[in-house]
Amino acid sequence: MNAPSVSIFNYFLVFIILLFITGIYCILVSFNLIRALIGLEVLIKAVTLLILLAGYTCGRTALAQAIVITLIVIEIVVMVVAGGIAFWAFRYNKTIDPRRLSNLKG
């Protein structure tokens, strides 16, 4: 690891941790399915940046890019299916507040 990479890794990592805190706070505090998805998106952005940063500092950006492309494909599928579930939750219950989604109680 060369010297510029180490300094870059240090201060990038601080902002990645801040992004993580933002996403986790959003998921914990919001009672709204779409907001929970937005929080998950912010978390995924932090993970994406961390993978690319690791690749950059090790000099393996090509491998990091290949993994990030896989991550983005999985991300889009998760968002589409979760968005569809949120849509149907709203259609049947007229709310996207998870506390009021009580139709699934057995």
Added chain:
Amino acid sequence: MALNLILLSGLVLAAVWTVMTIRLIRAVVGLALTSAILAVIMYRLNSPLAAVFELSVCSGLISVIFITTVSFTQRISKERLLVRRRERLAKFWLLPIILVTAGLFLMQYLKIPDFVISAPSGSQDVREIIWNLRHLDLFGQILVLFAGIFGVVILFKTPDA
């Protein structure tokens, strides 16, 4: 270095605005902005292909999906908006304080020790790595895409179809 700091600060600020704003549609715009800034950072980290993916898919396609979902929800009235604003402020006033405190603390104390990594071996071409080294990932991606397609088909299937 200075440009990186500005971009990273913009990234975190856009994420915070996304999380804290009241209207969902503004949150979606904030998320697209976060993705766009992340794409610029990716480009600066010598990852142009991932940056293009991030910009087109995350900033474009995911925003469209979110806007479509949000368009089905009901718009809240102005009175309800004021109540919601107070509720949201009560929930989220702590977030900027946590972020500033954590940022200052980490800037001061987070020091990754220097360690030696062996020089990268093998190809440095993304296409070669995707098609030769990580071809099992491609198989997984296809499976995940099919799972998503079938999931959406089942979710949006009407009873008489």
